Amino acid sequence: DTGVSQNPRHKITKRGQNVTFRCDPISEHNRLYWYRQTLGQGPEFLTYFQNEAQLEKSRLLSDRFSAERPKGSFSTLEIQRTEQGDSAMYLCASSPGTGANEKLFFGSGTQLSVL
């Protein structure tokens, strides 16, 4: 499978715990994006990377959220001190080039439930 891979597919955690998600983009894709999607809504932009550099973070991304992409390959998204409002599907996408307006290839997402 050469698509975007996200792990885990599902995560259930208790409020206040930390969680980390992983995204493996398509090989040699330069850009990697994180989006959040809640039920009945479209994906909301969180942040993106050009290789290993994090170029933009949404105002939605509070200080409890941090994302990394070491060596410009896989990426991790960590949420500290989770809150019930963090419950959502977290989607990762990658694109091949360095421009903004390209096809995004999405993974199947990580569904987070905060109890």
Added chain:
Amino acid sequence: GENVEQHPSTLSVQEGDSAVIKCTYSDSASNYFPWYKQELGKGPQLIIDIRSNVGEKKDQRIAVTLNKTAKHFSLHITETQPEDSAVYFCAASMDKIIFGKGTRLHILP
């Protein structure tokens, strides 16, 4: 920042009929307008896109139109089939892709 409005939120059409989904955007600098289809349990998948230097684009049963002056763009699906049932998202982009809230399309037998 960019804001994308999409309607209707739900659309039911008889199999074989056409479906139309409409979107508006707020940032006149946006120059790329993709449409994504999302099936249950999967991430969105690009089905067609259009750039601001083009007014219309067609790919088999799917067509998109763009009116930059009015900041409107639309998706047209003709001869709908059961496998067209899904959630469709329009989006607009200048430097990052911003999505609408989606349209759930039901194809009725």
